[in-house]
Amino acid sequence: MLDLKEISYQPQTGERKLIDNLNLKVNENEIILICGKSGSGKTTLLEIISGLTIPQKGKITWNKKNFSSRQRRWLCGLVFQFPERYFIGTTIGKELKIGHKSLREKNIDIVLNKVGLKKINLKQPPEQLSGGQQRRLAVAVQLLRNPSILLLDEPTAGLDWSMKNDVKNLILDLKNKNTIIIVTHEPALFNGIQSRMLILEKGKIKNSIKENHEG
Ligand SMILES: Nc1ncnc2c1ncn2[C@@H]1O[C@H](COP(=O)(O)OP(=O)(O)OP(=O)(O)O)[C@@H](O)[C@H]1O
Ligand SMILES: [Mg+2]
Numbered sequence: 001m002l003d004l005k006e007i008s009y010q011p012q013t014g015e016r017k018l019i020d021n022l023n024l025k026v027n028e029n030e031i032i033l034i035c036g037k038s039g040s041g042k043t044t045l046l047e048i049i050s051g052l053t054i055p056q057k058g059k060i061t062w063n064k065k066n067f068s069s070r071q072r073r074w075l076c077g078l079v080f081q082f083p084e085r086y087f088i089g090t091t092i093g094k095e096l097k098i099g100h101k102s103l104r105e106k107n108i109d110i111v112l113n114k115v116g117l118k119k120i121n122l123k124q125p126p127e128q129l130s131g132g133q134q135r136r137l138a139v140a141v142q143l144l145r146n147p148s149i150l151l152l153d154e155p156t157a158g159l160d161w162s163m164k165n166d167v168k169n170l171i172l173d174l175k176n177k178n179t180i181i182i183v184t185h186e187p188a189l190f191n192g193i194q195s196r197m198l199i200l201e202k203g204k205i206k207n208s209i210k211e212n213h214e215g
Contacts, residue, residue: 007058020203077142093122132166
């Protein structure tokens with residue numbers, strides 16, 4: 001279980017606390033949605049969980065063990081909003097290998113299979129993929145690091161309907177096998193996938209609107 005206890009964060013240049021005594025528990029292999037108005041701090045919260053932003057106060061544990069910000073960087077895989085903007089590999093194969101000293105072809109195959117890109121030509125540039133496939137590739141890049149927690153910031157933003165569905169199906173494939181936190185403005189799209197939908201408001205997790213026990 002991921003357990004955030006009394007987390008507070010105020011950016012140095014900010015006038016107010018973006019995250020204010022926030023508590024959040026996420027079970028292993030649970031998928032939760034986090035919604036909230038623009039500017040409510042959703043991306044900031046993902047950055048805190050993944051160790052990229054250091055809160056002034058609070059404690060974060062994973063399976064009851066304390067994890068520092070630095071340790072959380074390898075515990076978590078964060079897929080930024082519009083991840084395709086940050087591809088730097090000249091080919092899909094190179095993109096997948098960034099940050100890995102050695103990577104077995106077999107592991108690449110397993111991950112590409114997981115994200116539904118099994119038959120992709122690794123020699124083509126990532127830009128040649130469709131929008132939905134690019135999002136899948138961005139998830140694959142993170143899965144190769146074998147993170148315990150996958151964090152997706154607006155995974156369907158800017159995609160057309162068929163590609164949004166593509167991303168939805170990907171998350172459906174990862175269900176029950178991965179702990180996933182999804183920040184989204186489109187909760188309806190993920191209906192039935194998530195176990196809980198939470199609202200971030202005034203720095204706190206406000207309430208759970210929908211409990212879904214379908215599995
Ligand atoms: N380092 C910083 N200094 C000052 N203000 C900041 C800093 N980082 C974020 N903010 C402000 O904090 C607020 C929350 O930002 P954040 O990006 O987390 O919101 P969000 O909920 O992800 O919004 P959106 O839905 O638009 O993506 C914004 O108003 C932003 O301008
Ligand atoms: Mg954001």
